Amino acid sequence: MRRNARIGAALVCCCAMGVPYACHAEEHAPPLMHAESYAGDEALDVREYWVSEKLDGVRAYWNGTSLVTRAGHRIAAPAWFTSGWPAVPMDGELWGGRGTFERTSGIVRSTGERDLEWRSLTYRVFDLPGEPGTFDERLRRLRALAAGSNGSLRLVEQSQVQDLRELHARLAQVEAQGGEGLMLHRGASLYVAARSNDLLKFKSFDDAEARVVDYAPGHGKYLGMMGALIVERADGTRFKIGSGFTDAQRRNPPPRGSWITYAYNGLTENGLPRFARFRRLREER
Helix, strand or coil: CCCHHHHHHCCCCECCCCCEEEECCCCCCCCCCCEECCCCCCCHHHHEEEECCCCCCCCEEECCCEEEECCCCCCCCEEEEEEEECCCEEEEEEEEECCCCHHHHHHCCCCCCHHHHHHCCCCEEEEEEEEEEEEEHHHEEEEEEHHHCCCCCHHHHCCCCHHHHHHHHHHHHHHHHCCCEEEEEEECCCCCCCCEEEEEEEECCCCEEEEEEEEEEEHHHHHEEEEEEEECCCCCCCEEEECCCCCHHCCCCCCCEEEEEEECCCCCCCCCCCCCCCCCCCCCC
């Protein structure tokens, strides 16, 4: 299979998993808080959490002077985009709207002149890693900072629910509007640079990552194209993913060695993902 022409383009970039990332320098990976998954059961008192939409964008860390990816690669954002931002660490997503991940990722990775396209993005900030207080306290600080910043910096809307029924209704509403799911952040929690139950992602499907190791050829209408990806989980288990692709992605599939995100609905008796389908190429790993 022919790899995407951009993979071999002459770019001034940092590379992760075979995907070029626009950057000026490579820095240390920022200390970020990561979410655990939530199944929507009654073991959780949802009244203790703030709820927001899970944005399908490119996670980015503002170190006070520049934006970097979660792997520490500096993002070449236009100067006007970050003009006037507070000189404090912020955690958020570069977002272009629902269903625009591929386009957003392409803009963020580019080193070319894409000023007009950057105007379609905003930085949706959801936490302050450098603040010592609880999330309740950090959220009050965030609201004040976002209110005094330019239009490219927006606060992720946070609200609370009273019970599981309201939480499930909120999830159904977001997914019906094309959103990916919800995030739950415990109000009394501190910012901890680790995976934590104080930060939860809640979706109607599971997702995970796997590495592309090979391709299965297409048949019928997909003759001459990729029919399925042969992927490998971190535990060494291999399986095929044959759905979720556009025709363009079948003609030009993710390169071998790259990591993808796939969705699935539980596991089979053999421990394989049920109804696995392609979601996207990981923007970095």
